[in-house]
Amino acid sequence: MKIGVVIINWNGLNLLKSHLKTVIDYSENCTIYVIDNFSSDQSISYIEENYRDVKVISLDKNYGFAEGYNLGLKEVKEEYICILNNDIQVSKDWLKPIRQKLHKDPESIIQPIIRDINNTNYFEYAGAAGGFIDKYGYPFCRGRIFNTIEKDKNQYVDSEIFWASGACMVLSKDTFNKIGGFDEKFYAHMEEIDMCWRGFNLGYKCFLVSESKVFHVGAATIKRNSNKTYLNYRNSLIMLTKNLPIETLIITIFFRLILDMISSFRMLLSGNFSHFISIYKAHVDYFIMLKSLLRSRDNSHKNANYFKINSIVINYFLLGKKKFFQL
Secondary structure (H helix, E strand, O other): OOEEEEEEEOOOHHHHHHHHHHHHHHOOOEEEEEEEOOOOOOHHHHHHHHOOOOEEEEOOOOOHHHHHHHHHHHHOOOOEEEEEEOOEEEOOOOOHHHHHHHHHOOOOEEEEEEEEOOEEEEEOOOOOOOEEEOOOOOEEEOOEEOOEEOEOOOOOOOEEEOEOOOOEEEEEHHHHHHHOOOOHHHOOOOHHHHHHHHHHHHOOOEEEEEEEEEEEOOOOOOOOOHHHHHHHHHHHHHHHHHHOOHHHHHHHHHHHHHHHHHHHHHHHHOOOHHHHHHHHHHHHHHHHHHHHHHHHOOOOOOOOOOOOOOOHHHHHHHOOOOOHHHO
């Protein structure tokens, strides 16, 4: 089974210098691709001078994560693809257990364990040991709830999950295309959750393969700033509007907006004024988009059992359940 390992890049020269060689060395029977989002640094020349076997797909502008992958993957020939961040360090034989799982479940979406490259015994924020959402669309992971990160003690093993991290996921190109790829409205952030949710509604499954481990720098492409907060809140509302069962759409969005307001005042009280403003900017832009979102919404069957728990906010902040196994 040959896999196309596809890395999206924008001005990531330093990350390519740090991690590309390991991807090449440890990804047996793979073709390595780099989709370049019109970098202004020396990313392309560095690859061409040092790794001639790596295939560069050059785009004519920065399309972001979602559209960048949708465009670039059209040029990938392999039956299976690995969507991989340029700030991921892979480990030896990391694809072997993933291949074994794909032989059993060829239409599934696979995620490895994602650990923190700077604190290697701990999970990393963006994916950890596989993702879930609550009723109101707030994401969390086995091994990471909000900013509480667990130490990896092998407590989370192979299991079905709700979403696989866009930092590292493996699936067939056919599955990617049948689900519809990434939603380009997202630009970046939460597009993988939306894709997995659409896949869930179509009957596709996501799995953690815990024998496979990779290490993530985290927030290297989108820094933890107010723009990330904006994308987080806006895209989450878009995702809910697209994927919720129609009979629960209005009431769920209503309560989600209330929870967002509470979150915004927490940020204000913490002195994070720019993040406070970003939440309301996200809400304004969401309502500007709402008419077109509803018009383009696919009203075919939506599974009502998409959420792990009713509210991760209540469990975490009021009930003190900081770790996944406590839920």
